[in-house]
Amino acid sequence: MVLSTKQSERGKEIKFKEEENNYTTMVFPKNVDKSDNMTIVILGASGDLAKRKLFPALFTIFKEGFLGSAWRVIGYARSNLTKQELIDTHLLPFLKKHDKKDLDAFFEHVFYQAGQYDKEEDFQALNKLMEQCEIEGEKILEAEHKSQLEHKCLTDDEVFDDCKSPTAPFKPRRHRFFYLSLPPNVFLSSASMLGRTCKSQTGYNRIVIEKPFGRDLITFKKLSNGLSKVFGKDEIYRIDHYIGKEVVQNLLVLRFANVILEPLWNRNTIKSVQIIFKEELGVEGRGGYFDSYGIIRDVAQNHLLQILALIAMEPPVTLSPTDIRNEKIKVLKSIEPVKMEDIVVGQYKGKVINGEKVLGYREDPSVADDSITPTYAACVLKVKNRRWDGVPFFLESGKALDERLAEIRITFNEVPANLYTHAVVSPNELVIRIQPNEAIYFNIVNKVPGLGEKLSESQLNFTYKTLYDAKKIPDAYERLILNMVQGDESNFLSEDELKYCWQIFDPILHELQEKLVQPEPYPFASAGPTAVHYLRARYGLVASKNDSDL
Structure with a gap:
């Protein structure tokens, strides 16, 4: 089968490259489609950041409908926990305000694997769990795909897309995203193990690392060089949550x-x-x-x-x-x-x-x-x-x-040649409040209502809580x-x-x-x-x- 450059349903070019035995693989566009098979692994899943921020964030993204049906999040940590223990002791205390029906649906996508951060056999077990989940995900996607074809839910362009053609085997991409919510001293060992044993061969691999990015310029370069040995430049996402x-x-x-x-x-x-x-x-x-x-x-x-x-x-x-x-x-x-x-x-x-x-x-x-x-x-x-x-x-x-x-x-700057010499005229200020009480406001000088010439500082303000929910x-x-x-x-x-x-x-x-x-x-x-x-x-x-x- 000869494939050529063409437009995908997302309006981006899909390019192909020839490999041995005339087998062709896709150089994917960066965006992830909801019809793709996606695994998110949180390393350090029993830690404070994971339970307070990462899992709640994933719940919101899931509830808003951004993740499709064939996705899962796998928690990985040294703690010897079952999936249910992870949910009961680490996740529910920070998600209990949400509707039980929504939580139950979310928890169906949650898995857990215990392991060390420097043992290859533990990461091989993680890879095996990902493969098992991906196989189940492909069954879900294939059923959805058949249903769409039967009910003619696809456009003509989508039907004849090489990924969706009725005559071509249905093989959704397998994306794997790794979030290192870990102490800095295990960044490189964990990334190295992931790179050797857990990378996808048919989709994107992305690794997210939190600060600190080293202690100084030398250790930062050492960290970057170590990551670049196992992940490509476009696969490394350095996060600053601010x-x-x-x-x-x-x-x-x-x-x-x-x-x-x-x-x-x-x-x-x-x-x-x-x-x-x-x-x-x-x-x-x-x-x-x-x-x-x-x-x-x-x-x-x-x-x-x-x-x-x-x-x-x-x-x-x-x-x-x-x-x-x-x-x-x-x-x-x-x-x-x-x-x-x-x-x-x-x-x-x-x-x-x-x-x-x-x-x-x-x-x-x-x-x-x-x-x-x-x-x-x-x-x-x-x-x-x-x-x-x-x-x-x-x-x-x-x-x-x-x-x-x-x-x-x-x-x-102060007003040049100030005419109001009888009053203290404060410089104007633009203040952008990040937290708490998000706001943007200007400090300006105004005349106080009355028969006199009294001046005062006033605010032209825009506060998020008054304008937005x-x-x-x-x-x-x-x-x-x-x-x-x-x-x-x-x-x-x-x-x-x-x-x-x-x-x-x-x-x-x-x-x-x-x-x-x-x-x-x-x-x-x-x-x-x-x-x-x-x-x-x-x-x-x-x-x-x-x-x-x-």
């Missing part, structure tokens, strides 16, 4: 779909940009992991830099993943490495709150008594290009602070897992992006470690180290305001 948050998703729309902002979006009108990430909680039992990485690697080097790149990038030629990534990389390449005089690091200490002692960082049983790992970091980055030269980008992140807050605060705002993991299934790479990080992110922070991380810089102590539930006020003052920055009424 990019999937609804407000962050809106950044490009806000910038490039509104003509009013582009003339203002530069050094001529913008005085400073602050990107803030504050948490009220401490390490809360995660001290073992956190002490190896710290707040800079955990938040600043990834979440905050990604937001900065979206704010500072030039308009892409198109919204394709490649074009968006190219513009982000240009911004990252133009950022100077952080200097010691432009960074403040801190570490929270214990405090008595409402008569109870709250442990400090070093008092946590999983943290070394002499640890110098920062739980707080604030730094100023400088983007050396024509649009942003001279505008300080202030990045702040920390744990055990006085509020939970993630926002972008863009402060505009909060229940319809998707979780970041719902969006990103669906993007991965659909082959949309625009919300995932490329190797080049991460390389330039590390080049910005790698020198200061090594300098802090080599000089044994002691983080400045700050009380639990405070605003952070005192030194940050001096850093702000040096660059003319104003601390973020708590607009809790939004």
Whole structure:
């Protein structure tokens, strides 16, 4: 049979390549059709991320009808569990708010395989389970296919598509997606085992890895080189869940779909940009992991830099993943490495709150008594290009602070030759609140109604909870897992992006470690180290305001 390039039912080209014995295989388009046979494997299925985020996200995607009928999710972990034990002890506590009928339908697609992360025989058992599930899935798809043909549910183009022709054998593609919800020390061993024993030969293979992507530039390159030995470049999806948050998703729309902002979006009108990430909680039992990485690697080097790149990038030629990534990389390449005089690091200490002692960082049983790992970091980055030269980008992140807050605060220049000398005229600000209470608002100066000339700061605000149904705002993991299934790479990080992110922070991380810089102590539930006020003052920055009424 001779096959040629033609259009698929999804409007994308399907190409074919010749192999031995005149056997032809398909070079598939990236998108996954609901009529395909799909397996999602979550490694680390008994862990916190899997049960709190990944399985609930898959349930929502399933309920919304994105996964078709021949799919399954296989949990893989070292815990010796049955499928029912996984459901009862790990999944139901986080899904019990949903309808039982929907849950029962979802759980029919859930399987479990216990195994180690470095034993080939365990991954061979996983592969055997996947094959068994795929055979059952093909029976379901074949029955659906026959029913469609009998009832003439297919269009003429679909009937004569090589994948759906009545005279051709029905062989749906087998896609396998692997999500590594694992500690960093087993990333490579697990990926290597998957690559050797579990990859599909007739469909897509995709592997998703969570941060941290190494501890520095060297370990990042080692991780990337190891992954590239067993998975192709287009098969590796590096996830930063912050990019999937609804407000962050809106950044490009806000910038490039509104003509009013582009003339203002530069050094001529913008005085400073602050990107803030504050948490009220401490390490809360995660001290073992956190002490190896710290707040800079955990938040600043990834979440905050990604937001900065979206704010500072030039308009892409198109919204394709490649074009968006190219513009982000240009911004990252133009950022100077952080200097010691432009960074403040801190570490929270214990405090008595409402008569109870709250442990400090070093008092946590999983943290070394002499640890110098920062739980707080604030730094100023400088983007050396024509649009942003001279505008300080202030990045702040920390744990055990006085509020939970993630926002972008863009402060505009002061009004030249101010006519209202009798009043304090505050600079205009555009604030993009990521969490909590998602919102976008402008701080402007208004006249207070009355016979006098009193001025006050007012807000033009748009809050998500007043305009949209909060229940319809998707979780970041719902969006990103669906993007991965659909082959949309625009919300995932490329190797080049991460390389330039590390080049910005790698020198200061090594300098802090080599000089044994002691983080400045700050009380639990405070605003952070005192030194940050001096850093702000040096660059003319104003601390973020708590607009809790939004």
